[in-house]
Amino acid sequence: MVATHHYLILAAALFTIGVIGVLTRRNIMVILMSIELMMNAVNINLIAFSDRLHQVTGQVFAIFVITVAAAEAAVGLGIVIAMFKNKETMNVNELDLMKW
């Protein structure tokens, strides 16, 4: 039996790595992947407490998080393709159309 705080620390580490990726990388694909990393960290937390409390609610909620991740990936990649058609770039620094 692994204590719950091990899982929480692992999830915190993965979440922080995801935040660093979103904040520092310039390639939009890597930013989307970092968001997936953060969602995975949340799922680890949910399932750790689901195991700890002997309730499946956390696992059901994790399924919803995976659903949202799938929807987010589909729409996000659609936006990436539309963006690439217009600007021929994957670099978020060059997307400054709404900046003044």
Place this chain on the structure above:
Amino acid sequence: MLELILFYIFAVIAVVSAVLVITQRNVVHSAVSLAGTLLAVAGIFLTLHAEFLAGVQVIVYVGGILVLFVFVIMLIALERSLTERQFHRQGRIALVTCAILIVELAYGLYKGKDTFPPIPGETAAAGFNLSQNSQRVGEALYQNYLLPFEIASILLLVAIVGAVALAKRKTEVEE
């Protein structure tokens, strides 16, 4: 004991490949590292007796979302993005933000450790059965959480329509 060893193996794989995801220069290498993280997280789910979720993780994440990522990389990958600078100039701000985040998480974990539920006894074995886990998740999903389930399916439908509409729209260049 075995569980602890497995947990550490999976945790190390997950964290190392997560670091690789955000440091690799080539996007395809990032995607492969992300596959490593996702599979390791599936292993973590197994050590948590969530066998159904481990399967869903492998099928939906590695088999679905990641393939979608690789597909899009294949469609739009730029040779010149390999030679460009990979990181923002805002690294220092990101470092400060993450330091605050880490302190916050550590404080939360430290303060909350007494409120964690007590360590369960032998009843933990109840969730160990594969069919039982899937059955319990399915019952919860289709009985208690039927409305959220339907809303999730509508969300997926909207996402599909939105993704197609976004990717198919004609650009000014093409017109």
